[in-house]
Amino acid sequence: MTQSLPPLRLGIAGLGTVGRGVVRIVQTHGALIAARAGRRVEIVAVSARSQKDRGIDLSAYAFEADPVALAQRPDIDVFVEVMGGHEGAAKAATEAAIASGKDVVTANKALLAHHGQALALAAEAKGRVIRFEAAVAGGIPVIKALTEGLAGNAMKRVMGVMNGTCNYILTRMEATGQGYNVLFDECAKLGYLEADPNLDVGGIDAGHKLSLLSSIAFGTQVAFDAVELQGIQNILLDDIRMAKDLGYRIKLLGVTQMTGRGLEQRMTPCLVPADSPLGQLQGGTNMVVLEGDSVGQIVMRGPGAGEGPTASAVMGDVIDLARGTRVSTFGQPASTLTKAIPAKAQAPSAWYLRMTLLDKPGALAKIATCLGEAGVSIDQMRQNGHEGIHAPVLIVTHKAAPADIADAVARFAGTGVLVGEPVALRIEEV
Amino acid sequence: MTQSLPPLRLGIAGLGTVGRGVVRIVQTHGALIAARAGRRVEIVAVSARSQKDRGIDLSAYAFEADPVALAQRPDIDVFVEVMGGHEGAAKAATEAAIASGKDVVTANKALLAHHGQALALAAEAKGRVIRFEAAVAGGIPVIKALTEGLAGNAMKRVMGVMNGTCNYILTRMEATGQGYNVLFDECAKLGYLEADPNLDVGGIDAGHKLSLLSSIAFGTQVAFDAVELQGIQNILLDDIRMAKDLGYRIKLLGVTQMTGRGLEQRMTPCLVPADSPLGQLQGGTNMVVLEGDSVGQIVMRGPGAGEGPTASAVMGDVIDLARGTRVSTFGQPASTLTKAIPAKAQAPSAWYLRMTLLDKPGALAKIATCLGEAGVSIDQMRQNGHEGIHAPVLIVTHKAAPADIADAVARFAGTGVLVGEPVALRIEEV
Incomplete structure (x- = not known):
């Protein structure tokens, strides 16, 4: 069975931490990967800014100074983009890879966050996919x-x-x-x-x-x-x-x-x-x-990061492609995919509010009044000692809409008892 | 794209908790699944011990009293085995499904633990696969x-x-x-x-x-x-x-x-x-x-169990097959697959030993001597009060081979100070 399919040929753009990790796995685990994927996975060519020594043997691979040229090579099946950056070379090379009919495996979250839809459409038009396990949460699949x-x-x-x-x-x-x-x-x-x-x-x-x-x-x-x-x-x-x-x-x-x-x-x-x-x-x-x-x-x-974990994620995607698994980008x-309609208002939650008040009589009452006027009710309030004239105050609210919290915070400014900016953090139910 | 592929047709054997869950997901999430899989997933026929009311509408599906007959139906692509049991009907039906060229999705850990290799070989000979996400750790993929x-x-x-x-x-x-x-x-x-x-x-x-x-x-x-x-x-x-x-x-x-x-x-x-x-x-x-x-x-x-989580795992496998993903069993x-060579000796570790001793002078010393003779060294020893004449004793050892622990425990029996059986538990480094 393993003999019947030709090797899957990779072009790796980027020889930083992740690229080196991918090369190491391919070199170390060739037999293991072939057994699992049903065919060999080979590196054909690599691309990087320079040909300096990186502690790995690259002599068997072609070198391309230009990642776009690498992406367009007719002797690669999968373009592995581990350069980073959401414009410039990474984008151009990914587009070139898709245009020339390659599948793409990428660790580039910024590229996909900014251009994911356009790239996915382009890949789809060519019957190709972009896989990006390494772009999110490192080694976690x-x-x-x-x-x-x-x-x-x-x-x-x-x-x-x-x-x-x-x-x-x-x-x-x-x-x-x-x-x-x-x-x-x-x-x-x-x-x-x-x-x-x-x-x-x-x-x-x-x-x-x-x-x-x-x-x-x-x-x-x-x-x-x-x-x-x-x-x-x-x-x-x-x-x-x-x-x-x-x-x-x-x-x-x-x-x-x-x-x-x-x-x-x-x-x-x-x-x-x-x-x-x-x-x-x-x-x-x-x-x-x-x-x-x-x-x-x-x-x-x-x-979530590091050579081994990120390269592991890249190789998971590569082995999927070698096996013939083709999931849409x-x-x-x-x-x-539908156009996301961003929520106008975020979900309510309890909130943690921390602020510093002038040590004046009635300061705390003024803050409590602002909260009440904004429709925010208080679950806990703590005043932890004084620092000279400033009193740090902690308030935990009951469930409140972010807009109401913002309203309360805006009202605090008018009280004249606030020192600096208050901090409001959501308490998430998990 | 979604129009071009025919529906993936399921035959579901077993309408207990898991089977019902699978039916519910297919009925509730038809459009979602079609969008993700690129084709519709349909239930064609089901099999169970009886046709009693199970709180789900099965009227659109053929009913087979015999799961083997279900497995052999020419109008199903995937045989979903959620009956359980490692012999009898589950085994016969799974074998029949494979023999008639179906892929199999199963939640049956016992069946695969006992017959996995034979079933996987049979599936392979037919160019089919067995998927079993639901068999291990429920909803966890x-x-x-x-x-x-x-x-x-x-x-x-x-x-x-x-x-x-x-x-x-x-x-x-x-x-x-x-x-x-x-x-x-x-x-x-x-x-x-x-x-x-x-x-x-x-x-x-x-x-x-x-x-x-x-x-x-x-x-x-x-x-x-x-x-x-x-x-x-x-x-x-x-x-x-x-x-x-x-x-x-x-x-x-x-x-x-x-x-x-x-x-x-x-x-x-x-x-x-x-x-x-x-x-x-x-x-x-x-x-x-x-x-x-x-x-x-x-x-x-x-x-790790329950209708929703287990059915989720079954459907993950079904959608893989609908997408054309085919990973060997x-x-x-x-x-x-190589024949496993079971380790003759398990790895050493620290051990927790709990035993009850007669409240006699020198009893603990005898136990300590046994451990020493077996080459096991003691990290901690605690004697937690007396219960009448019996003294419960806890010993934590330094790293020791299981054989040495077994040797020590065997020696305890000869001391005449032991009440009942000692308990030895491994302390695992995680």
């Missing part, structure tokens, strides 16, 4: 679980902690008592940050991933622009501690759900119960929670 | 994750808590302080037990599942007979409490790993760290831990 394993479910909600750097910072803030800025600098030194750190700490990278999950969960065209984004830059040690006292942990949590009001997508710091699987997630590990109408809740946890034909 | 998503990995170890009833009993023992027998009776009343309860509490059902995971993880023929099985019947409340004091919880844990000594498969009660994902698993939920050489550790958690051609 979540795209496959959602698109294939749970395909009999109407999905209700998908949640995820999908940026390891943010989770590392938040976890370390609690563990070490160090502030955000110190740990940000530590991450920079450790090489945990993207060239533009805002991609990580601003929630953009995780938002890209969430927008792809939305599409495959709900059959909608990728709508990254409609993701509500909030980074972790304003989380203080005080927030971490107060959340902990309340039995919660703060996570940069992505939530996407289809509601009567439309598609709700957000990637924001949230409080989750400390003893929930999401609350217990430590360090750089990722977690995705999938909720379907038949299956109930599935939780998947694993490494976003789980159904791109032409049938 | 673990077969897919392992066979496809992680196909680029050499697997190192797979672990799982895969019998909800056992985990429910162990969890409730800790939560309520009730003993095993009380909770066993509660499970019987709640309908949580198989007709032969030993399938659950004896670890057999979970052992079936483990043997299937071994096959797809390591490319070996299913070897259920080589699974070391130990049930939870001898776990006392004392064990639960003492484990907890040590920072552990007791789980009926399956472990399969390929070692230099051969394939090691066991389904036994083990101590796992209370704060690990496995240790935190409560109630009837299942968890599977997949460890690969590239990906590291992936943890999947979800409902055990992830590679059955003819290439």
Whole structure:
């Protein structure tokens, strides 16, 4: 059986961490992969910015300085795009690969978040597919679980902690008592940050991933622009501690759900119960929670980045193609994906509000009045000692619409008792 | 695109909980499934012991009293076997389906654990496949994750808590302080037990599942007979409490790993760290831990049984077949699966030993001497008060081979200070 099919021929664009990992797996596990896929998987050509020594033997492969030229080679079947970046070379090469009839395996979340629909349509027109397991949650096979394993479910909600750097910072803030800025600098030194750190700490990278999950969960065209984004830059040690006292942990949590009001997508710091699987997630590990109408809740946890895990995800896609598995890019034909209608209002929830008040008589009463006027009722209120003239105040609300919270916060400004900006974080039921 | 392919036609054998669930999904989500699969999925005929009212409308389907007749109908493409039982009708009907050129989707772990290799070979000879996502860990798409998503990995170890009833009993023992027998009776009343309860509490059902995971993880023929099985019947409340004091919880844990000594498969009660994902698993939920050489550790958690979750898994397989995905039954051609060489000796580990000693001077010294003679060194020893003349003793050993533990336990018998049988539980590093 294994003899009857010709090898599947790869062209790999990008020889950074992920590209090297893919080369290593192909070189190490040739026999294993051939047994599983029913045919050999071979690398024919690679492309990178330079031919410097990368600690792997590339001598058997053709080298293309231009990834577009690689994408167009007639002797490759699958274009593996592990360059990164959502414009420029990665986009041009992916388009070229599709135009010349290649399937594409990519780890590029930004590219698909921005151009996924157009690329999927182009691939479909050529009878090709784009697979992107490595683009979301690293080594966790979540795209496959959602698109294939749970395909009999109407999905209700998908949640995820999908940026390891943010989770590392938040976890370390609690563990070490160090502030955000110190740990940000530590991450920079450790090489945990993207060239533009805002991609990580601003929630953009995780938002890209969430927008792809939305599409495959709900059959909608990728709508990254409609993701509500909030980074972790304003989380203080005080927030971490107060959340902990309340039995919660703060996570940069992505939530996407289809509601009567439309598609709700957000990637924001949230409080989750400390003893929930999401609350217990430590360090750089990722977690995705999938909720379907038949299956109930599935939780998947694993490494979200790194050479081995990301290359594992790329190879899962490659072996699918070698086996002849051909699932539409976003789980159904791109032409049938509906345009996402972004929810005008996000779901109500309990909220964590932290602010600093001037130490004046009646200050707290003024804040409580604002909340009442905005229709927000208070579940808990704590004033934790004084810092000179400033009193840090923590309020946990009952379930309230985000618009009402925003209304209350706007009213706070008029009281004259507020120091700095209040922080409002959603308490997510998980 | 969706118009071009004819519908995929199902014959469903068994209208118990799972069968009803499958019918409900097909009836409720016809359009969703057609969009995802690129073609309609239809039920053509069903089979059950009787035509009693099951709360679902079966009027559009042909009824076959004999599942073999259903399996042989020329108007079905896929035989969905959700009857259960590893001999008799389920086996005959599955064989008939394969012989008449059908693909098979089954939830039947016992059938595959006993006859998986023969059935897979028969299917292969006909160019057909058997898919069995629903047979292992209910709604968790673990077969897919392992066979496809992680196909680029050499697997190192797979672990799982895969019998909800056992985990429910162990969890409730800790939560309520009730003993095993009380909770066993509660499970019987709640309908949580198989007709032969030993399938659950004896670890057999979970052992079936483990043997299937071994096959797809390591490319070996299913070897259920080589699974070391130990049930939870001898776990006392004392064990639960003492484990907890040590920072552990007791789980009926399956472990399969390929070692230099051969394939090691066991389904036994083990101590796992209370704060690990496995240790935190409560109630009837299942968890599977997949460890690969590239990906590291992936943890999947979800409902292990019930109508919705199991039917979700069946439908995942059905939609794969509708899409044209055809993965070999055990992830590679059955003819290439190697014969499993069972490990002669299982891996060493730390051990939890609990025994009751006569309250005689020197009793503990005699036990300690036995351990020393067997080459087992002691990490911790606790004697928790006296119960009349009997003293319960807890010993935690340093890492020791199972043979040495067995040797020590055999020596205990000769000391004359032992009351009843000692209990030895492995402490698993997770």
